[in-house]
Amino acid sequence: xxxGFIIFSVVLSLCIFLFANPSLNKVLSNIFLVALLALLVFxxxxxxxxxxxxxxxxxxxxxxxxxxxLLSMATFYHSKLYLKRHQFTAKQEAIYYTSLIxxxxxxxxxxxxxxxxxxxxxxxxxxxxxxILIFHERSKEALEAAWKYLFVSSVGVALAFIGILFLSxxxxxxxxxxxxxxxxxxxxxxxxxxxxxxxxxLVLTGFSAKMGLFPLHTVAVDAHTVAxxxxxxxxxxxxxxxxxxxxxxxxxxxxxxxxxxxxxxxLLIAGVASVFMSAIQLMRIKHYKRMFAFSSLExxxxxALGLGIGGLGYYAAVxxxxxxxLAKAGLFYQIGQMYQFFKSYWIKDAAGYFKKNPIGGLSMxxxxxxxxxxxxSGLFVSEFLTFKAxxxxxxxxxxxxxxxxxxxxxxxxxxxxxxxxxxxDSKTQVIEDVxxxxxxxxxxxxxxxxxxxxxxxxxxFFTDLINAAIAVLN
Amino acid sequence: MTYIFIILYAITLIYFALSExxxxxxxxxxxxGAILFGIVFFSLNEIEIFDFVFxxxxxxxxxxxxxxxxxxxxxxxxxxxxxxEIFVPVFYSIIIVVVFITLSFLLxxxxxxxxxxxxxxxxAFASVLFGIYFIIIHKNIFSHVVGYVIIENGIFLLSLxxxxxxxxxxxMAILLDLVMGVLVLGVFVNRIGDTFDSTETHQxxxxxx
Numbered sequence: 001x002x003x004g005f006i007i008f009s010v011v012l013s014l015c016i017f018l019f020a021n022p023s024l025n026k027v028l029s030n031i032f033l034v035a036l037l038a039l040l041v042f043x044x045x046x047x048x049x050x051x052x053x054x055x056x057x058x059x060x061x062x063x064x065x066x067x068x069x070l071l072s073m074a075t076f077y078h079s080k081l082y083l084k085r086h087q088f089t090a091k092q093e094a095i096y097y098t099s100l101i102x103x104x105x106x107x108x109x110x111x112x113x114x115x116x117x118x119x120x121x122x123x124x125x126x127x128x129x130x131x132i133l134i135f136h137e138r139s140k141e142a143l144e145a146a147w148k149y150l151f152v153s154s155v156g157v158a159l160a161f162i163g164i165l166f167l168s169x170x171x172x173x174x175x176x177x178x179x180x181x182x183x184x185x186x187x188x189x190x191x192x193x194x195x196x197x198x199x200x201x202l203v204l205t206g207f208s209a210k211m212g213l214f215p216l217h218t219v220a221v222d223a224h225t226v227a228x229x230x231x232x233x234x235x236x237x238x239x240x241x242x243x244x245x246x247x248x249x250x251x252x253x254x255x256x257x258x259x260x261x262x263x264x265x266x267l268l269i270a271g272v273a274s275v276f277m278s279a280i281q282l283m284r285i286k287h288y289k290r291m292f293a294f295s296s297l298e299x300x301x302x303x304a305l306g307l308g309i310g311g312l313g314y315y316a317a318v319x320x321x322x323x324x325x326l327a328k329a330g331l332f333y334q335i336g337q338m339y340q341f342f343k344s345y346w347i348k349d350a351a352g353y354f355k356k357n358p359i360g361g362l363s364m365x366x367x368x369x370x371x372x373x374x375x376x377s378g379l380f381v382s383e384f385l386t387f388k389a390x391x392x393x394x395x396x397x398x399x400x401x402x403x404x405x406x407x408x409x410x411x412x413x414x415x416x417x418x419x420x421x422x423x424x425d426s427k428t429q430v431i432e433d434v435x436x437x438x439x440x441x442x443x444x445x446x447x448x449x450x451x452x453x454x455x456x457x458x459x460x461f462f463t464d465l466i467n468a469a470i471a472v473l474n
Numbered sequence: 475m476t477y478i479f480i481i482l483y484a485i486t487l488i489y490f491a492l493s494e495x496x497x498x499x500x501x502x503x504x505x506x507g508a509i510l511f512g513i514v515f516f517s518l519n520e521i522e523i524f525d526f527v528f529x530x531x532x533x534x535x536x537x538x539x540x541x542x543x544x545x546x547x548x549x550x551x552x553x554x555x556x557x558x559e560i561f562v563p564v565f566y567s568i569i570i571v572v573v574f575i576t577l578s579f580l581l582x583x584x585x586x587x588x589x590x591x592x593x594x595x596x597x598a599f600a601s602v603l604f605g606i607y608f609i610i611i612h613k614n615i616f617s618h619v620v621g622y623v624i625i626e627n628g629i630f631l632l633s634l635x636x637x638x639x640x641x642x643x644x645x646m647a648i649l650l651d652l653v654m655g656v657l658v659l660g661v662f663v664n665r666i667g668d669t670f671d672s673t674e675t676h677q678x679x680x681x682x683x
Binding site: 054115117118120121124125127128131132135140141143144145146147148150151154155158161162165166168169172173192222225226 | 587589590602606609615618622625626629632633636637644647648651652654655658659662665666669670678679680681
């Protein structure tokens, strides 16, 4: 099924690229979305089944792909609005849709990859397609960000590949002849811990560029800043989830061995460093998209902390990554609309948004409440569980330090958010005759509403998927 | 015979360190591709036609012909002749590459694992380290792509050291990804050259807080 879906997507993309017809783009992208939803239903109904030799519909893959499916619908819709506003040529539009479809396909391939090498290939493919999308506006900044993202991610992913080779050295000692996750999991107890440690550090470093986690987080931040808003929404959600998944897969192997404690300490360091870097950078932030980008760094730090603590932290980490995707995507879609009123993402240029666009302002306010993990945001639940796990595991100093950093982040974030929503800044340039689509905030309200609902009353299938995803860790 | 090719590969790394002409970088990549073919060919215990064709395509066709020719076109497009500025003088670079090779040799000797072919590991590790070093010391993004290809060649040797456990289809997907990576990087180098009138890294510093 999955191999068929990939071939189908490639054919659709080629048709879009070759014909470069705006009407055809819309029809074919809608067909792609229908095929994607059909695949997701199939995957959910065949949970745990092996597919197309190298893929498996496991719980974590299904959970993250459901999030991707939801965000894909919103991203395609907002992409349509974005392309309409900017008057690109038919060829540029075709390249946009081709890259977007291939990006979603590569992410789906990464989520369901049962073979570590296929996972790596899919991650590398996401880098190529997202770089083209970052460069879409053809500006100098876009070129700089696309180059940095492509180059640093490629080097990072190359390091991750060395990690995978080291993993295969560790595996070959126990007679494993492929890099199938199932086979690796069955034989972890025979693996050489030194090779496993080196593999984990390299994979963590390499995929940190994708996850937007310390140390290679900087390229993701630059990419957020200049990418078209619907693509920024993808980079900071589903694409970061790909990086998380890559690290999580190797971590599940480590969790079966004696070096689990060591790996958790590494994750704690990466997590604290990420939240720390985010807090420092946010203090001097001058650009709204960069502000949201550094907020992603903070949230990925919290996810790493959850994995690093273990126990309840595992559940909190997976919950957090799902909730962060819903909140951050909604914010980036909204910022795309906000741009129409100010024609700038600089904080000094944008103020009084609530007065200019009350519905959009309300959506932005809900998004900010959500991302700052203020109740009833679901992120409050996942962060609460993370800190509960920290205190239960007696990591008091880390918990207090991170809480202090979060206080600083909330302060700077809220200060800029209030400026955007309520300030009456005379220096703000006035853009006349702003045309917005009255329906374009609906997707944001749905995402924030879903975030509140899942936080307060998570349905059984949702918690079952998370519990099944982390069962292998406990 | 394999050892001779491994030594030749190590010598190419030293040549990279003392070269300043961009054209020479491309020549060295071509030679590295041919050396990699020699290393794999003389390591085969028995020749199976599919494996042989794949290796031929991967080393000679891709690494020795397609990638260098493409990079040469990028070089001509951007009128690149000589690396004007490098962060570290050539003399120190030669010392550093020798240190990398020695370190890599000592590390390989200390590995006591039946699953690793340490002879490949010696030069593979040095190649990855040198590729990263090459990227750091050069200010031109074209040289960064060359450094990336050196890392990829090191990874290729590392996969030989580990002993391939990946099926042919997976290997082909990996190769396709890497080739696409180099091609897209090359296209971006051209774009940067056209937009900024230079491929120096200091041009790429607009994105900051």
